[in-house]
Amino acid sequence: MNGPLIIAGREFSSRLLLGTGKFSSNETMRDALEASGAQIVTVALRRADLSGRKDPFANILDFVDAKKYLVLPNTSGARNAEEAVRLARLAAAAGLPMWVKLEIHPDPQYLLPDPVETLEAARVLVKEGFTVLPYINADPVLARRLQDVGTATVMPLGSPIGSNRGIETRAQIEILIRQATVPVVVDAGIGAPSHAAEAIELGADAVLVNTAIAAAEDPLRMARAFRRTVEAAREAVEAGLATRLDHASATSPLGTFLDTL
């Protein structure tokens, strides 16, 4: 049994977080969530009905069982701190948990997060009592600044959202993990279970996956594949992964010399 993931004092046995966009239907999404074993599920607020009118044409939240999952509202669509803060407040007012995945990506081409606005919004939201999980570029200094204002995690990207390119920011993520005082969740760019395993083996506390599962031919089986891989990778970490050696360890001339002494 793997050790729990703890975010803001709350324990989770799954280290796989799921996004809910891009699925072919809400039913498929619901089944994939189930198969993934995820316990934290993020939902784009702009797609949900926040008016309390139970809009049947914006009913994505009806398919994410709040008893089973921590519904993590995200601020996707916000272009700056002000908009993200407003969205988080709207979600709270609509009765969603006071947790927020803070995403501010003003550039719709690559959806890269804006560090300046993210830090600013995090500061405001933490003060207002939100548990803040910010999506950031793999920038170790930004991660520390966010920790300092009190975010519950940092969520560096592996590569741009939807790119399926894996952990291209590996070197930065390694630094970030070494320095982090809060859980590190690698988010975005994870296109295959092997990418998720790589992140976990690097020491990330969890991963967030969306496109790779939602856009798969069989999202349910893909969700299961990610679940197993993330569990296995975490188990390997807890079992004590062998350290990678950058050179062969054949007997050296020094060793031979030392033996003669």
Add this chain to the structure above:
Amino acid sequence: MAFSEVFAQSLANKSRTLRAFESLLEPSSKAGLQELARHSAALTRRHFGKTMRLFAPLYLSNECINSCAYCGFSRENAIQRVTLEVDQVEKEARHLVAEGFRNILLVAGEHPKFVSGEYLAQCILRLRTFVPGISVEVAPMETDGYRPLVDAGAEGLVVYQETYHRETYRAMHLHGPKKDFDWRLDTAERGDMAGFRRIGIGALFGLWNWREEALALAAHLEHLQRVCWQSQITVSMPRLRPAAGEFEPRHPLPDREFIQLLCALRVTFPTVGIVVSTRESQALRDIVAPLGVTMMSAGSHTEPGGYTGQGREALHLTVRGKPVIGSGGTAATEQFAISDERDAKTMGRTLARMGLEPVWKDWDAGILVDA
């Protein structure tokens, strides 16, 4: 830098992106086209998922002071015209919301007297309380003219250049403010400056050689992605449809090349939204829906009052811009004839059968304005 200043240069000295796009437009074999379509479909799924955004146009007015050779609303056409009152606009919008639409495009001809900025802002304010996403497709304005519309709650601006070929543009736009090619060309950027978050551009295919039109359109897209970097850019390639005035397209874009163009745009601009309206036939829309399209309309009417018969009492015939007293008919004249007549529900079911989730709401005006 405004696009009108770099437009000629961008075609004379093509970027790598444009050259790649150009090569995708070359005549291609069936196998080549199928390969392009597969690539296009895969990129679309990766960036937009298995989803399709849906919207409906709501025509506010078909009054127009421009004479455009191809348009049903042209001042030259003796047609039944009307401008809906704000209450009537609300009734039309409520009908669309009941159908499922949460994203409505307000469309109007160019007529400063009937379709003023103030009137448009009033329409938007009225709709904002029950329509999450509102866009406008109206006569080009100055940046300062657009700001009140953004403040009222509009998030999208649609403006098609019609044709990027100057001579053809001149020949098609005989009278009225629309004659100014460069003014229209820079409209998207003025809209972006005013704060619109989605900018839709396009060309009306049939007026000029389609490959040249497409290249210019791509140059415009490339420019906007660089300059309006915070806006979601969408592109549309409507083809001429039968309309009052009986204009015949001189440079038709055949179905096969339409599909090639759509897929070439997707492959070149993977994150740009691609819009296909009900101008296209049911058969063609079903073919292209999974290939690269991200936004579709359904059950559209292209005349004011088309959904619920609003404004009937104020209908009047205009002949060369002059209303004829006592000439009211039973319905306003449409801008063009639509082809795919399936309603929202049928379209939603069709998309679901294709494995595409119809997305009705993907925007919340609450992001912009405190409720």
